[in-house]
Amino acid sequence: MSGDVAAALREPWDSLRRQREAAEFGVWIFLGSEALLFAGLLLAFAVNRTLHPAGFAASGRETDIVFGTVNTLVLLTSSLAMAVGSEAARAGLRRLALRALATVLLLGLTFLVLKGFEWAKDLREQLWPGAGFRLAEPGARLFFGLYWTMTALHALHLAGGLAVVGWLSWQGWRGTRPLGSPAFQVAALYWHLVDVVWILLYPLLYLGGRA
Amino acid sequence: MSGITADDAMAEAPQERQGDSYLTAETGLASWLLTTDHKRVALLYAAALTAFFFIGGAAAVLIRLELFTPASDLVSAEGYNRLFTLHGLVMVWFFLVPAIPNTLGNFLLPLMIGARDLAFPRLNLFSWYLFMGAGLLLLAALLLGGVDTGWTFYTPFSTGYAHSNVLLAALAVVLVGFSSVATGVNMLATVHLLRAPGMGWFRLPLLVWSIYGTALVMVLATPVLAAALLLVVAERAFGLPIFDPRQGGDPLLFQHLFWFYSHPAVYIMILPAFGVVSEIVPCFARRRIFGYTFMVYAILMIALLGFLVWGHHMFVSGQSLYASLVFSFLSFVIAVPSAIKVFNWSFTLYRGQISFQAPMLYALGFIGLFTLGGLTGLVLASVPVNRHVTDTYYVVAHFHFIMVGGAVTALYGGLHFWWPKITGRMPPDGWARFAAVLMFFGFSFTFFPMFVMGFLGMPRRYASYPPEFQVWHVLASAGAVLLAAAYLLPMGYLAWSLVRGRRAGDDPWNATGLEWRTASPPPRDNFRVPPIVEEAAYLYHPRHEGPRHEEQEPHRDQGGGT
Amino acid sequence: MSGLSGWVPLWPPAASAEAGTVDAIVLLLLGLSGAVLLLVLCLVAGFAIRYRRGSPAKRGALPELVQSEVEIGWTAATLLLALLLFAWAASAQLGEERTQSDALEIHVTARQWMWKAQHPNGAREINALHLPRGEPVRLLMTSEDVIHSFFVPAFRIKQDVLPGRVTQLRFHPTETGEFHLFCAEFCGTLHARMLGTVTVMEPGDYARWRAAQPEGDGLAREGAALFVSLGCAGCHGAGGGGSEVGVGATVRAPRLAGLYGRDVPLADGRVVRADEAYLRDSILQPGRDVAAGYAPLMPSFAGLLGEGEVQRLVAYLRERGEQPGEGR
Numbered sequence A: 001m002s003g004d005v006a007a008a009l010r011e012p013w014d015s016l017r018r019q020r021e022a023a024e025f026g027v028w029i030f031l032g033s034e035a036l037l038f039a040g041l042l043l044a045f046a047v048n049r050t051l052h053p054a055g056f057a058a059s060g061r062e063t064d065i066v067f068g069t070v071n072t073l074v075l076l077t078s079s080l081a082m083a084v085g086s087e088a089a090r091a092g093l094r095r096l097a098l099r100a101l102a103t104v105l106l107l108g109l110t111f112l113v114l115k116g117f118e119w120a121k122d123l124r125e126q127l128w129p130g131a132g133f134r135l136a137e138p139g140a141r142l143f144f145g146l147y148w149t150m151t152a153l154h155a156l157h158l159a160g161g162l163a164v165v166g167w168l169s170w171q172g173w174r175g176t177r178p179l180g181s182p183a184f185q186v187a188a189l190y191w192h193l194v195d196v197v198w199i200l201l202y203p204l205l206y207l208g209g210r211a
Numbered sequence B: 001m002s003g004i005t006a007d008d009a010m011a012e013a014p015q016e017r018q019g020d021s022y023l024t025a026e027t028g029l030a031s032w033l034l035t036t037d038h039k040r041v042a043l044l045y046a047a048a049l050t051a052f053f054f055i056g057g058a059a060a061v062l063i064r065l066e067l068f069t070p071a072s073d074l075v076s077a078e079g080y081n082r083l084f085t086l087h088g089l090v091m092v093w094f095f096l097v098p099a100i101p102n103t104l105g106n107f108l109l110p111l112m113i114g115a116r117d118l119a120f121p122r123l124n125l126f127s128w129y130l131f132m133g134a135g136l137l138l139l140a141a142l143l144l145g146g147v148d149t150g151w152t153f154y155t156p157f158s159t160g161y162a163h164s165n166v167l168l169a170a171l172a173v174v175l176v177g178f179s180s181v182a183t184g185v186n187m188l189a190t191v192h193l194l195r196a197p198g199m200g201w202f203r204l205p206l207l208v209w210s211i212y213g214t215a216l217v218m219v220l221a222t223p224v225l226a227a228a229l230l231l232v233v234a235e236r237a238f239g240l241p242i243f244d245p246r247q248g249g250d251p252l253l254f255q256h257l258f259w260f261y262s263h264p265a266v267y268i269m270i271l272p273a274f275g276v277v278s279e280i281v282p283c284f285a286r287r288r289i290f291g292y293t294f295m296v297y298a299i300l301m302i303a304l305l306g307f308l309v310w311g312h313h314m315f316v317s318g319q320s321l322y323a324s325l326v327f328s329f330l331s332f333v334i335a336v337p338s339a340i341k342v343f344n345w346s347f348t349l350y351r352g353q354i355s356f357q358a359p360m361l362y363a364l365g366f367i368g369l370f371t372l373g374g375l376t377g378l379v380l381a382s383v384p385v386n387r388h389v390t391d392t393y394y395v396v397a398h399f400h401f402i403m404v405g406g407a408v409t410a411l412y413g414g415l416h417f418w419w420p421k422i423t424g425r426m427p428p429d430g431w432a433r434f435a436a437v438l439m440f441f442g443f444s445f446t447f448f449p450m451f452v453m454g455f456l457g458m459p460r461r462y463a464s465y466p467p468e469f470q471v472w473h474v475l476a477s478a479g480a481v482l483l484a485a486a487y488l489l490p491m492g493y494l495a496w497s498l499v500r501g502r503r504a505g506d507d508p509w510n511a512t513g514l515e516w517r518t519a520s521p522p523p524r525d526n527f528r529v530p531p532i533v534e535e536a537a538y539l540y541h542p543r544h545e546g547p548r549h550e551e552q553e554p555h556r557d558q559g560g561g562t
Numbered sequence C: 001m002s003g004l005s006g007w008v009p010l011w012p013p014a015a016s017a018e019a020g021t022v023d024a025i026v027l028l029l030l031g032l033s034g035a036v037l038l039l040v041l042c043l044v045a046g047f048a049i050r051y052r053r054g055s056p057a058k059r060g061a062l063p064e065l066v067q068s069e070v071e072i073g074w075t076a077a078t079l080l081l082a083l084l085l086f087a088w089a090a091s092a093q094l095g096e097e098r099t100q101s102d103a104l105e106i107h108v109t110a111r112q113w114m115w116k117a118q119h120p121n122g123a124r125e126i127n128a129l130h131l132p133r134g135e136p137v138r139l140l141m142t143s144e145d146v147i148h149s150f151f152v153p154a155f156r157i158k159q160d161v162l163p164g165r166v167t168q169l170r171f172h173p174t175e176t177g178e179f180h181l182f183c184a185e186f187c188g189t190l191h192a193r194m195l196g197t198v199t200v201m202e203p204g205d206y207a208r209w210r211a212a213q214p215e216g217d218g219l220a221r222e223g224a225a226l227f228v229s230l231g232c233a234g235c236h237g238a239g240g241g242g243s244e245v246g247v248g249a250t251v252r253a254p255r256l257a258g259l260y261g262r263d264v265p266l267a268d269g270r271v272v273r274a275d276e277a278y279l280r281d282s283i284l285q286p287g288r289d290v291a292a293g294y295a296p297l298m299p300s301f302a303g304l305l306g307e308g309e310v311q312r313l314v315a316y317l318r319e320r321g322e323q324p325g326e327g328r
Helices: A002-008 A016-051 A053-060 A065-091 A094-124 A140-174 A183-210 B006-012 B014-019 B029-033 B038-066 B077-113 B121-143 B157-161 B166-193 B206-238 B251-285 B292-308 B321-333 B335-348 B358-381 B383-389 B393-423 B429-456 B467-500 C017-050 C069-097 C203-212 C219-229 C232-236 C276-284 C307-321
Strands: C104-111 C114-118 C124-126 C128-132 C137-143 C148-152 C157-161 C167-171 C177-183 C196-201 C263-265 C271-273
Touching: A016 A053, A016 A140, A016 A183, A016 B166, A016 B206, A016 B251, A053 A140, A053 A183, A065 A094, A065 A183, A094 A140, A140 A183, A140 B206, B029 B038, B038 B077, B038 B121, B038 B393, B038 B467, B077 B121, B077 B166, B077 B206, B077 B251, B077 B393, B121 B166, B157 B166, B157 B206, B166 B206, B206 B251, B206 B292, B251 B292, B251 B335, B251 B358, B251 B393, B292 B321, B292 B335, B321 B335, B321 B358, B321 B383, B321 C069, B335 B358, B335 C017, B335 C069, B358 B383, B358 B393, B358 B429, B358 C017, B358 C069, B383 B429, B383 C017, B383 C069, B383 C157, B393 B429, B393 B467, B429 B467, C017 C069, C104 C128, C104 C148, C104 C307, C114 C128, C124 C128, C128 C203, C137 C148, C137 C157, C137 C307, C157 C167, C196 C203, C219 C232, C219 C307, C276 C307
Parallel strands: C104 C137, C128 C196
Antiparallel strands: C104 C114, C114 C124, C137 C167, C148 C157, C148 C177, C177 C196, C263 C271
């Protein structure tokens, strides 16, 4: 186990405990930064929703609530798996950790695939706010402008999270990264942020017009 | 208790000292491009920033040449718009924002707190590559014909009307923003977790505090800019309407998001300069900094209040008068911590033993120029006067006094001050003093006339102008020649000093601070013996006495005992 | 021109009531800033000379007074100064905001790269604006494309001109003469050529000038024609007299005569003042502020009407609004 610690330790740290503290501190700050990125978009959404309440409500009824709800469940479950994986890694439970991470990968991919189907359906239903846009309410184009931007940015973040988790799982499976590495907790924190962002997007985009 | 002095260390291992500084520890291009040493990354940044300073400076020279005459004769109106946009984009995001934090800060932060490196050395290198990637995108935008939106990217001009490479430029700025965030995270974690034993929060040198405040602002403000520019990209590239007034969108929303970043960005540029001056002034006055605690809280106040004043850029935009008054109030309030700093620097001189080497001349010049820049900001903070002078050369003069007269002067001062630490060679002091004085006067001649013509009504971003403003433009352009010389001269003699400069000892200025407790240039791991800190910063004299000029060792080291 | 005589102006001409207020604040700020700057320079230069290395001046510990009280002193002093300046500038601004009721209203439309103005009688000008001296003026401005900014240095006023929105600018010319009009917000290639001349004339001269202009249809008269041709009258009744089901019109719609300037209760409980902005929004986004008691049936005219047409309609509704009692 002490070899494990030595392998996980990086410059300029003297102890793994301190290194883990730094990694988690750093990623929390990064998450604060990411939260403000989405906060900018949410502010844009809030402003336009206040300007065009009717248009936004009408548009909110056009998004596909089935896809949205299923995806919310998928993502919440993936966060559970991620929490299990990160704690199992910290406790040195290799099999459990790898299985949990594999579940995360599977659920994350499921989310993206479902999202892809949803986008295809949206395009078929002429919900791209360009030529031939279906809705006439003022503000509907703004809603869908933000819908596409925010879901795309979220999907991009999720894809980034998948890449990180995939990479860590691969390294954990090959044994090139010791389970004691703080990277697992860091990845978990990031994954939870992506989840939290979705939890904010879901009511705004899918439930807003249906209340 | 009593630290090892430079002489002891020299006696211990003279050979080893010469051989393994961070500069010579490894050789070859790969050892630089793949380095995780914060000192080498700092030099990588310095090289890139020098290049960008030349590009942005060249644009400034062309602008001043064009404005020599009222007609737009040297370049077309279209060309002029691209020039000032290029100047703004390059100078703000690729020079001023990273100038002090990523070069001096990167180099000094671990040294000043007694650490071996930054908390995440590989992230540090990664952020340099992000920076370079963003720089290449911007250069691509430039080579493909430039950008003509101004550095502010105001909608709906940028989203619907500009016929230039807005997308590339906006993506470059988003990317450089991520580089900034990476640096900020790294520095915050370093200050929190890598301070040497005994280095409590209120023993930190003020440069560390100011970089800490800067990093905080970088991390929290930059993502909002990224959000605003991503929305511009979405609207321009994919036709997704966000700000488009024809679809009911609000073009002012962009301005709110943009200035929510870009006003704090002013503090990203000036706070590190405060830190540099706070290191230089006590050293050459041989006195403790006056009111250390107030200085720390002033930095934090500025970082905090900086987030609450963005609306003062929008007094004439059509925002509600009451919003304007709130922003005006906060803008007046933020003048207080800045005033505290100026008075504290002045009083640090009181009963000192002041000498006037080049770094001190730069620092004194900074105090003068920054004070004028700050005071002219009060005029802009008052709503009725702002309605007259905003968007004129008055504003141009004001922010150049802060960012160029302030931040760039401090950068040059800091560069001269820590040059011996970075390179192991002394800058030639005579030339350096000449350059410092030239910079002060060159700067004043260039930018002071702009206050006058701005008040007379000369709007900014004009390629041609009514002839009655010409006399002021001619004065400014003439001053710019002096200023350009003052910026180029140090590059010459500093390069010369790399080869021919006098070798520097560990602590050539007799300064306190941990960075002077190691070799010049420092070894790869910064300190042979991990330092332990037992005293507060700036112990240039015992607490209840003043400095005596005869004494050879007028200070005690901040760190030392093994 | 002034450079030839060796005389270079340091102060712009002041030709409006606002200029007086602004100049007074500027002078005060100049004085105060000068004093502070002088103080800092004296401190820095004085200390630098007196305490240069090796000078015979007394050193040693700082006097008690300087230790901490002075710090709190200048913090409090600068804060007080800042608050004072704020209070003065803010009250000056608020005082100016008090509505000048009987202002001469001129519609200004900005576009890349020209200024278009239209006087109440329909007279139009491009890149020029004629005004009578001594009469309060209210500009109602909008843009057809990007953001511009209306800036007359001699009046010390500036206001951004936004697309999709009407911004107002009130001022009170006090001197005759010709003054620069600049666009102050960067608006594209020929931003620097988006100039105009503001001519302030004696009221008599202005009346003569206006009478000599080719009399276009008045804004309101053109608006009246639009009101009919667009079918507004179908629901709102001829002349905007309003309608009830069964009284001629098939759909029930708010009565528009006498509306302007009144407070309108909305369906969601809010109350808004029916000003230009409200009328304009109601034409372009009728679903946003629905008057209480009416169904949100009106279609949006956004995209169907040009900026000028909206202006004419609004001018017409205003004129109707100022003749209450008619139609009922």
